[in-house]
Amino acid sequence: MNPDAWFTLAVVFAIFVALARNWAPPDVLFISGVALLALKGVISPDQAFSGFSNAGMLTVAVLFVVAEGLKETGVLDYIGQQVLGKANTQRGALGRLAGIIIPSSAFLNNTPVVAMFMPIVVDWCRRHRVSPSKLLIPLSYLAILGGTCTLIGTSTNLVVHGLLLQHGMEGMSMFEIGQVGLPYALVGIVYLMLFGNRLLPERKELLEQLGESRREYLAEMLVQGDCRLIGKNVADAGLRNLPGLFLIEIDRKGEIITPVAPNEVIKANDRLVFTGVVSSVVELQKVTGLVPVADPTYESSPARQASRRMCEAVISADSPLIGQTIRDANFRAVYGAAVVAVHRGGSRVQQKVGDIRLEPGDTLLLQTEPHFVRAHHNDPAFYLVSDVDQWRPVRHHRAWIALVLFLILIVLMTTGVVPTLVAAVLVAAGMIGFGCLSAGDARRSIELQVLVTIAAAFGIGAALEESGAAAGVAGVLVDITDWLGWGTVAALALTYLMASILTEMITNNAVAAVLFPVCLKIADKCSIMEGATVDPRPFLIALTMAASASLMTPIGYQTNMMVYGPGGYRFTDFIKVGLPLHLILWCVATLLIPVFWPF
Secondary structure (H helix, E strand, O other): OOHHHHHHHHHHHHHHHHHHOOOOOHHHHHHHHHHHHHHHOOOOHHHHOHHHHOHHHHHHHHHHHHHHHHHHOOHHHHHHHHHHOOOOOHHHHHHHHHHHHHHHHHHOOHHHHHHHHHHHHHHHHHHHOOOHHHOHHHHHHHHHHHOOOOOOOOHHHHHHHHHHHHOOOOOOOOOOOHHHHHHHHHHHHHHHHHHHHHHOOOOHHHHHHHOOOOOOEEEEEEEOOOOOOOOOEOOOOOOOOOOOEEEEEEEEOOEEEOOOOOOOEOOOOOEEEEEEOHHHHHHHOOOOOEEEOOOOOOOOOHHHHOOOEEEEEEEOOOOOOOOOEOOOOOHHHHHOOEEEEEEOOOOOOOOOHHHOEOOOOOEEEEEEOOOHHHHHOOOOOEEEEEEOOOOOOOOHHHHHHHHHHHHHHHHHHHHOOOOHHHHHHHHHHHHHHOOOOOHHHHHHHOOHHHHHHHHHHHHHHHHHHHHOHHHHHHHHHHHHHHHHOOHHHHHHHHHHHHHHHHHOOOOHHHHHHHHHHHHHHHHHHHHHHHOOOOOOHHHHHHHHHHHHOOOOOHHHOHHHHHHHOOOOOOHHHHHHHHHHHHHHHHHHHHHHHHHHOOO
16 A cells, blocks of 8 residues: 555544544544545545535435424424323333334434433333333434434435445435345344343432422413313323322312322313423423413413423512412513413412412413513512523424425435435425424534534545555455455455444444445455456445444444433443344344345
């Protein structure tokens, strides 16, 4: 190899070491590395930064917006609550998770899918006294495996797709990779169902954290005529043993039902009285047709809720509100706010929420105008005013639009009527144009660190190819298989192994972009070894599958990092659970890839 090749390998090695030791963020390392290679003259500036116009990278960016639209309209949340809410055992919950996470992550980026379902899983664990450590690793793994089933399932697939087009080859069709991805997912489900409970840790301390006491509010909710809870009993409606929330009584036309039995059927115009923590009170308001009745000025219209915020305010000793009932205080006229719930330390308030006479120290949960905190931060009526971070208005009235747009995206990508990137851009624009999310939310949903890393990694891949480093690495790998007498299938297996080891240490998209030219050279070397042309596509499919399936470390994939803290995991937990599954999937890929993509 020439000096440029050795210099390129040294830069790549330095980046990998820095990533493994967490010396700097991946986007900083990759953009610095590609700039250094351009400065040395290994590649031109155009080659170094051409990744920023790559179709695969841009498609990833746009799909972040599409996923956010589904999240903002409550589509995923509703599906998750419906599916997981009926599970009674850990294995049952895992089975139901597999039924929804695999198809969801097949068509959506894995990160928002895990972000959406993680609180649902934790809430289920809290209600059923199951440690979250038993279900959060499976949640991440299921999202990873589901992402291997379609072209848009994970950004790695789109990165390889973009590189295929860039090199003049045929891109991947919507379900092409699913020929191996679907068996992958099925093997993963069976493995987790059979061995997950024994291999996954049980962190008892997490159960104690889930049961800790926190400030409790009193809330009174009206069941409107269009509420989905009507006709269901308390247990089936998911109102029994809610996390941090307790249904005290039901007021049915003046008849007080208390204690509330789990088989009590909910009827229209029932008034449900709850006591619970702020996060759970906020969750109640996401149920369409269930609205607070403490203050008649509460805004229940989903369209107008989008401009409202949720705040907590503590009544001061000099407040003019002292002695007034919530109903008479006229919060809308005075403060532009409506009272949702009230907390009074030391004892549970016995009156109806609207009849409570306010005292110093009472904490109110308020639905407010956007600038309430800034306007009343120094108001003498309150000791403290703060935003409730957990609350975001869900655009339920736009859910059907988001779902239709998403189905249109799937149809366009499947049929190939328009290019993948064009279809994704049109649907993302539709999400914003039809009010499924705001332009600001769309911008915030795009993960720039991921995109910069992908784009810069394309430049690193170009340097490996241009300098001859890719050919050198490929030659060594093929020489090993030739010396051992194992042939092309062994080269495929070693390619998968090399990619899978690297993806456990650094970002999967970077591995795909960096090793893409290496796979092309491996196919060329195998052609010489076999004395006949060897198609590079099987090696590229192996690279895609290996780079997408990071199971053995928390740092290898973002969804693993997302569950690492909430699950109370240790680094070795991922090795214990992920290593056997990784070896099984390696065998599955090595056997199936030559069948569907012959050499």
